[in-house]
Amino acid sequence: MRGKLILLALGVLALVLIALTFPYPAHAQSYQCRLPQRIDPVPPIQPDGPTIRTPISGYTLAVSWSPEFCHDDKSSMQCSGRNGRFGFVLHGLWPESNGGQSPQWCALTPRPSADLIRRSLCMTPVPWLIEHEWAKHGSCMSKTPEGYYRVSAILWNALRWPDADRLSRQDGLTTGDFRKAFVASNPDWRASQVGILLSRNGWLKELRLCYGRDFMPTDCDRRSFGPADSAALKIWRGL
Numbered sequence: 001m002r003g004k005l006i007l008l009a010l011g012v013l014a015l016v017l018i019a020l021t022f023p024y025p026a027h028a029q030s031y032q033c034r035l036p037q038r039i040d041p042v043p044p045i046q047p048d049g050p051t052i053r054t055p056i057s058g059y060t061l062a063v064s065w066s067p068e069f070c071h072d073d074k075s076s077m078q079c080s081g082r083n084g085r086f087g088f089v090l091h092g093l094w095p096e097s098n099g100g101q102s103p104q105w106c107a108l109t110p111r112p113s114a115d116l117i118r119r120s121l122c123m124t125p126v127p128w129l130i131e132h133e134w135a136k137h138g139s140c141m142s143k144t145p146e147g148y149y150r151v152s153a154i155l156w157n158a159l160r161w162p163d164a165d166r167l168s169r170q171d172g173l174t175t176g177d178f179r180k181a182f183v184a185s186n187p188d189w190r191a192s193q194v195g196i197l198l199s200r201n202g203w204l205k206e207l208r209l210c211y212g213r214d215f216m217p218t219d220c221d222r223r224s225f226g227p228a229d230s231a232a233l234k235i236w237r238g239l
Helices: 002-021 066-072 114-119 127-136 145-157 164-168 175-185
Strands: 058-065 088-096 194-198 204-212
Touching: 058 066, 058 145, 066 204, 088 127, 088 145, 114 127, 114 145, 127 145, 164 175, 175 194
Parallel strands: none
Antiparallel strands: 058 088, 058 204, 194 204
16 A cells, blocks of 8 residues: 555655646636637736745645535636536645745746636636736746646646535534545545635635645645534535
């Protein structure tokens, strides 16, 4: 078993290193998604903080639960329904640093091409966010937006999602129940590697999936892990 895990880790790391080197577009895992024929130009992103270059110790894959985000928004591609319905969507892939501030805002260029943004919309259905995540996070781990989103897509497409609709109807649902359901859908993961972010009222907002430097799942720190398994959890279905 240990030998198989080592081979798996090496295989994932090899794929990610290739993705960081070659500019392939990201192929997204869609959830009832129809790509628009065209997208409006994205204005240049302005940094909201200083440039920080620190050693990378691991990564967080931040995954939003779209119905909760769209609770009060019906106009955007993500929320209007004109381009399909979205469940779990990629917020971003974030490099992390042990014992200090995480790297951010390492470069604003090159900017993602319109083609790359369009191809990524079933994974991240917000054009400006695609450029923002590259500039704030991706530029600290890849030389190109294409490499960054290729890595994101490799991790994204390796995941399988639990039935959030069924879970939302479960009496006494807890964050531990959700973590167990995620692990059941992704046997290579452990519950300790699945962080959860809730709203003030206990509704599911995001998952924070924790990876080591080798891009294999690793235990989340206390901040990323979020509420204990006993915490009550509600899931908005968007109906």
